[in-house]
Amino acid sequence: MKPKVAIVMGSDSDWPVMQEAAEVLKEFRVPFEVQVVSAHRTPQKMIQFAEKTAGRGLEVIIAGAGGAAHLPGMLASATILPVIGVPVNITPLKGLDALLSVAQMPKGVPVATMAVDNSYNGGLLAVKILALKSKPMQKKLGTFMTTQKQKVQNMNTRLKSELQQLLKETL
Numbered sequence: 001m002k003p004k005v006a007i008v009m010g011s012d013s014d015w016p017v018m019q020e021a022a023e024v025l026k027e028f029r030v031p032f033e034v035q036v037v038s039a040h041r042t043p044q045k046m047i048q049f050a051e052k053t054a055g056r057g058l059e060v061i062i063a064g065a066g067g068a069a070h071l072p073g074m075l076a077s078a079t080i081l082p083v084i085g086v087p088v089n090i091t092p093l094k095g096l097d098a099l100l101s102v103a104q105m106p107k108g109v110p111v112a113t114m115a116v117d118n119s120y121n122g123g124l125l126a127v128k129i130l131a132l133k134s135k136p137m138q139k140k141l142g143t144f145m146t147t148q149k150q151k152v153q154n155m156n157t158r159l160k161s162e163l164q165q166l167l168k169e170t171l
């Protein structure tokens, strides 16, 4: 199947973080591709890649980078597709540098910025965008959200019983 989402990153050192986006896409059966495209080391390749994305049938780009993380923003400047940026924690600044680089885009060039290292949410946001025109994906997302709700209910059931136990012991 033709990929609908491209996961790109500035270096293969970003892959351990970006892998979670791939896992979400796999879970939702979204065809995707993965590659290293560096804004600083391969700028021409980056622009060529961005310019061809829509024509190749891709619908969303998830881009991860660390440090002076220009990749998501530069891709967004050269494609009509939505770009989801994942700041990667790879320097002594703990990802704050990347977070600001990805988030602080000028007017007219939006990047949907995720939390530092949270490529899981990047994958999930891509799924939500694609689900706008896919009923089966909407159904799967509904199931995912019900599971999340159930997890919180379970937490409260457990907490309630632990609290009851604690109060019993103190009395």
Ligand code: RP5
Binding pocket: 009, 010, 011, 012, 013, 014, 038, 040, 064, 065, 066, 067, 088, 090
């Ligand atoms: C960024 O520089 C990459 O996205 C990566 O997070 C960081 C370090 O890259 P390597 O030196 O590990 O290749 O462009």
